[in-house]
Amino acid sequence: MVYPRFAATAAAPLLIASLSVSCALAQKAEKPLPPPVTAAQLKAAALPTHDETWWKHAVVYEIYPRSFQDSNGDGIGDLNGMTQRLDYLQKLGVDAMWIAPMFPSPQVDFGYDISDYEAVDPQYGTMADFDRLVAAAQGKGVKVMLDMVLNHTSDKHKWFTESAASRSNSKADWYVWNDGVPVDKAGVTDYQRKFAHDGMAPPNNWESLFGGSAWEWVPARKQFYYHKFYKQQPDLNWRNPAVETAMFNMMKFWLDKGVAGFRLDAVPVLFEDTQLRNEDTVVASFDAQHNALTNAQGDPILNDNRTNMLPEVHDVLRRMRTMMDSYPGNRVLVGETYLPNTAELNKWYGGTVLSKTAELHLPMDFLVGFHTEGGGPNSPNVSLDLKHLRTYLGEMETTLGDNWPLLVFDNHDNVRSWDRFSRPDQSDVQKQAIAKIIATMLYTTRATALTYYGAELGMPTTTPSRVEDVQDPIGKTGWPKEKGRDGERTPMQWTAGPQAGFSTDPKTWLPVPADYKTINVQTEQADPNSMLNWSEKLIALRRSNPALHDGGFAMLNTSDPNILSYVRTAPTGSTPVLTLMNMTAQPQTISLDMKPVDAKMTKATTLASSDPSVSGTQMLNSITLPAYASWVGSLQ
Numbered sequence: 001m002v003y004p005r006f007a008a009t010a011a012a013p014l015l016i017a018s019l020s021v022s023c024a025l026a027q028k029a030e031k032p033l034p035p036p037v038t039a040a041q042l043k044a045a046a047l048p049t050h051d052e053t054w055w056k057h058a059v060v061y062e063i064y065p066r067s068f069q070d071s072n073g074d075g076i077g078d079l080n081g082m083t084q085r086l087d088y089l090q091k092l093g094v095d096a097m098w099i100a101p102m103f104p105s106p107q108v109d110f111g112y113d114i115s116d117y118e119a120v121d122p123q124y125g126t127m128a129d130f131d132r133l134v135a136a137a138q139g140k141g142v143k144v145m146l147d148m149v150l151n152h153t154s155d156k157h158k159w160f161t162e163s164a165a166s167r168s169n170s171k172a173d174w175y176v177w178n179d180g181v182p183v184d185k186a187g188v189t190d191y192q193r194k195f196a197h198d199g200m201a202p203p204n205n206w207e208s209l210f211g212g213s214a215w216e217w218v219p220a221r222k223q224f225y226y227h228k229f230y231k232q233q234p235d236l237n238w239r240n241p242a243v244e245t246a247m248f249n250m251m252k253f254w255l256d257k258g259v260a261g262f263r264l265d266a267v268p269v270l271f272e273d274t275q276l277r278n279e280d281t282v283v284a285s286f287d288a289q290h291n292a293l294t295n296a297q298g299d300p301i302l303n304d305n306r307t308n309m310l311p312e313v314h315d316v317l318r319r320m321r322t323m324m325d326s327y328p329g330n331r332v333l334v335g336e337t338y339l340p341n342t343a344e345l346n347k348w349y350g351g352t353v354l355s356k357t358a359e360l361h362l363p364m365d366f367l368v369g370f371h372t373e374g375g376g377p378n379s380p381n382v383s384l385d386l387k388h389l390r391t392y393l394g395e396m397e398t399t400l401g402d403n404w405p406l407l408v409f410d411n412h413d414n415v416r417s418w419d420r421f422s423r424p425d426q427s428d429v430q431k432q433a434i435a436k437i438i439a440t441m442l443y444t445t446r447a448t449a450l451t452y453y454g455a456e457l458g459m460p461t462t463t464p465s466r467v468e469d470v471q472d473p474i475g476k477t478g479w480p481k482e483k484g485r486d487g488e489r490t491p492m493q494w495t496a497g498p499q500a501g502f503s504t505d506p507k508t509w510l511p512v513p514a515d516y517k518t519i520n521v522q523t524e525q526a527d528p529n530s531m532l533n534w535s536e537k538l539i540a541l542r543r544s545n546p547a548l549h550d551g552g553f554a555m556l557n558t559s560d561p562n563i564l565s566y567v568r569t570a571p572t573g574s575t576p577v578l579t580l581m582n583m584t585a586q587p588q589t590i591s592l593d594m595k596p597v598d599a600k601m602t603k604a605t606t607l608a609s610s611d612p613s614v615s616g617t618q619m620l621n622s623i624t625l626p627a628y629a630s631w632v633g634s635l636q
Contacts, residue, residue, distance in 0.1 A: 035343075037398050045398040045446075046552040046597055048571040055261070055332045055361065055448055056404050057549060058095035059539055060145070062452045064412045065102045065124050066110065067491050067510065070503035077491070077502070079125035083133045086140045088521065092456060093539030096143040098263050098334070100412055102130075106156050108232040108473065110489075111147075112265065113154035117250040134258050143260035145334070150247055151266045152233040159246075160234050164218050164225070174243055175234045176226035176272060178203045178215070191300065198222065205278045206307060210474050211297030214307075228269050228307060230473065238270045238316060248323055261324070261332030264360070268337060270313045273306035280305070296482035309339075317359035318350065324361075334406065334450075337363040338370075342395040349403040362406040362448055368392045368441070369409035369417065383421045384434065384583040386564055389441070390555065393566075397446055397553040407445060409438050410452035416488050418460045430585065432458055433628035436534050436610040437581045440630040443538035444579045446553045446568065453492050457524055458531035462513040463487035471510060486510055493520040529612075537608050541632065545607070546574035554596045562588040563625065567597050567635070576635040578604050582625040589624045604633035 069081025079102065089097060101111030102124045111121070120127050134144050153160055163171040180200035183193050192201040195213040202215035202224055208231065215224035216231045225234045236243050251262065279302040295301055317333075324331045337360070339345045348363035368389060396405045409417040417438050422431040435458045442449045464470045464486055467479040475484020491508050493516040494501030499508055500516035513519075524530035542548045551568035562584045570576040576599065582588045594601065606615045611629040618633060625631060 037394065041398045042554070042596070046554040046569050048547075048551050048569055050550050050571065053330050054095065054143070055330060057542070058143075058448050059093055059443070059542070060096045060098055060334075060448065060450045061089060061092075061094040062098045062100065062411060062450065064100050064453060064489055067489050067502075068453055069492065069494075070505065070508070073504040074123070075503050075505035075508040076123055078123070079120070079129040079133050083129075083136050086136055086142060089142055090140040092536055093543060094142055096145050096260055097137065098145040098450075099147060101147045101149060101265075106154055106232065108154070108230055110472075112149055113152075113156075113230065113233050114149050115154040115156040116158075117247075118253050131257065138258070144258070145261045145263060145332070146254055146259050147265055148251065148262040149265045150236070150238075151269050152227065152229060152235045155232045155234055165220055167221055167223070173240050174237055176237050177221065177223045178226070178276065179222075180215070180217075180224050200224075203276045204306075205300075205302065206276075207279075207299050207302055211299060211477050226272065228266070235272070236270075238312070239274075244316065244319070248320065251320075252323070255324075255327050255331060259331075260329070261334065261361075263334040263336065265336055267317070267335045267360075268309045268313060268339075269307055270316060271307075271310040273310070277306055279303050279307075296478035309344075314347070314350070314359060317348070318357060321350075321358050321360070325358075332361045333359075335360040335363040338366050339363075342367060342392070342399055346400060346403065349400070351401075362404065364406050364408050364450065365392075365396055365447070366408065368396060368407060369438075370414060370420075383423070384437070386561065386583045389583075390558065390564060393441065393445060393564075394555050394558075397555075405445075405447035406450055407442055407447040408450040409442060410455045410488075411450075412452065412489055413485055414488060416452075416459060416461045417455065418458055430628060431460075432531055433610060433630075435531055436630050437583070437628060439531070439535050439538055440579060440581055440610075440632065441564075443535070443542050444548060444568065444577070444632060445566075446551070449542075452488075456532050456535040457493060457519055457521065459490070459493060459513075459519060460515070461487040462490050462511075462515075469511075495520055495522040534608075534610060538632070541607055545577060545634075546571050547577040547634075551577065556592055556594070556596060557590060560590060563590045565590065565592060567594075567599070569597055576601070577607065578620075578633050578635055580623065580625060580629075580631045580633075582627060582629045585627045587624055587626050589622060591622055592620045594620065599635065601635040604635045606631065606633050608632040 063082060066077050068077045069085050070077050071080035071084055072078060101114060102121055103114045104116040104119050104121045105111045105113050106115060120130050137144050159171050159174055162169050163175050180203050181188055183196045183199055183201045188201050189205060191205060195202050195215065197217035202213045206214040208214045208227055208229060210230050214226055214228060216227060217224050227234050238244060282301045282303055293301055321333060324333055335348055337345065337348050345363055345365060348360050350357040350359040371388060418431060418435050421438055422434050442451065463483050470476050470484050470486060472484030472486050474482055475486060490510050491500060491502035491512050496517045499506065500512045500520055502508060502512060521532065524532035547568040547570040550571050554567045554569060556565040556567060562582060564581045564583060566579055568577045603617050603619050605617050609615055609631045611626045613626060614629060614631050
């Protein structure tokens with residue numbers, strides 16, 4: 001789901017692009033220190049495991065359907081285009097493709113406003129095209145996952161059309177409706193009065209994440225309905241058992257078609273406070289003179305405790321998990337879970353010990369890759385925060401108990417990692433080296449790896465420079481503070497030919513970035529030092545090397561201010577794998593302390609190096625890494 005970008009201010013210097021309100025607020029407030037990792041947790045994490053559940057070793061590749069491959073020359077990507085590119089995904093080493101919403105939609109939010117959950121939007125193809133894609137992908141060893149929007153529908157969905165018609169129809173209680181309050185009632189704010197109709201104001205101060213009140217008036221019912229996101233995305237009433245039944249049946253429809261699982265959009269916001277209490281204004285949203293600051297849409301900056309992460313959602317997820325586990329083939333539930341800390345993340349698994357309370361198989365861990373990385377392509381902030389990365393990678397690997405981590409650095413709602421982890425003053429060579437660091441973390445840790453189309457090429461963010469060129473509605477309403485998400489959704493760059501090989505139509509839905517002549521699949525496949533070949537090499541090692549496939553995890557040299565280092569311990573009969581990453585612009589020398597894994601090895605043989613000068617055999621008491629270099633080696 002889309003989340004607004006939070007611009008850094010003097011009052012809130014740590015706010016970054018495209019995080020959920022809860023995560024952004026967590027950065028404003030002073031957070032308590034996490035409990036220390038225990039010796040028992042460290043020991044358990046260092047033990048190799050062997051579990052062939054497919055998603056525990058998977059590389060999941062997100063495809064934004066409008067932007068991946070156009071097969072019919074209309075300038076918009078489609079399902080048949082995905083089928084055409086399956087050989088590429090197979091060669092890259094992708095295990096599953098997650099398709100962002102491809103259901104019928106008015107496209108107010110580019111598919112996240114669904115008008116029919118059991119069909120395919122004609123601009124992307126037909127149901128027969130989808131069935132062919134699933135069959136062809138399975139033949140290539142690639143599973144298909146779908147994006148499932150559970151919180152809301154389109155206002156054009158037949159359920160909402162019926163619900164909005166009267167207060168007495170069969171769907172009357174399928175959405176969140178309220179009479180509102182008289183505009184002259186004590187306590188009603190001027191902000192509420194701005195959105196009044198027929199003498200009635202919205203029942204509280206809740207805001208849409210895309211601007212304005214979260215309540216929209218419907219004359220036919222003389223009531224307001226609630227919408228967390230756009231007004232064209234009314235929230236479903238998950239307190240009505242009929243809604244849960246309908247949504248579960250819809251998911252079963254796709255499971256019966258062979259879908260391997262779902263990514264659950266905006267799942268923490270399924271429920272709202274039944275008392276409809278006002279949200280509090282964020283303390284950090286005032287300037288030095290105590291004047292209230294506003295967001296990009298001009299609204300007060302509020303907390304969202306009344307509409308986010310309510311406990312009832314966990315009951316739904318437990319029932320959903322039971323339904324998913326009733327299907328063969330280890331179907332998987334992935335959650336879009338922007339959360340403030342690892343302890344909170346653990347709740348979305350259902351706890352640290354797998355049991356009948358199990359919920360999501362893989363809640364997304366955004367803490368590593370979306371927390372302190374500056375504010376986007378124009379940010380002056382240094383983003384490779386080694387202390388942060390070491391802390392949250394360590395927590396991910398050691399504090400989840402029986403649960404399996406899911407690591408992610410890129411998606412369709414955020415400035416690409418190429419830009420978030422680098423600075424404008426850095427050269428393209430430095431930026432590529434940093435991008436290789438991100439790929440190294442993604443593919444050598446003990447976690448399911450989630451990536452986004454084009455990340456394997458080093459595609460940067462291409463933000464529109466004029467409001468006239470913006471497609472994303474939030475960019476149109478929030479300009480210039482909020483420029484939308486078009487920059488991370490530009491067409492996939494396949495070749496140096498017309499439209500980068502994405503389409504035969506010169507007018508693609510978003511312009512192809514000017515850098516496609518050098519950043520494209522065809523060019524990078526021919527360059528042994530390219531970002532694409534680095535990604536492919538790491539994914540191949542992840543599949544073939546026993547330590548990277550099944551090994552435990554142990555962080556090394558935890559006080560080193562310059563180099564991130566960790567070991568994947570080896571199953572019996574194989575050797576451990578060491579990963580090193582220089583997070584600085586200067587060469588760094590490290591002498592490794594192997595006590596955390598009680599290893600007697602003294603040297604390592606290079607398996608992969610982003611810099612050719614570091615190859616062959618290296619002595620562990622003195623390894624020198626060039627600036628921003630990544631290195632992976634087999635211990636001896």
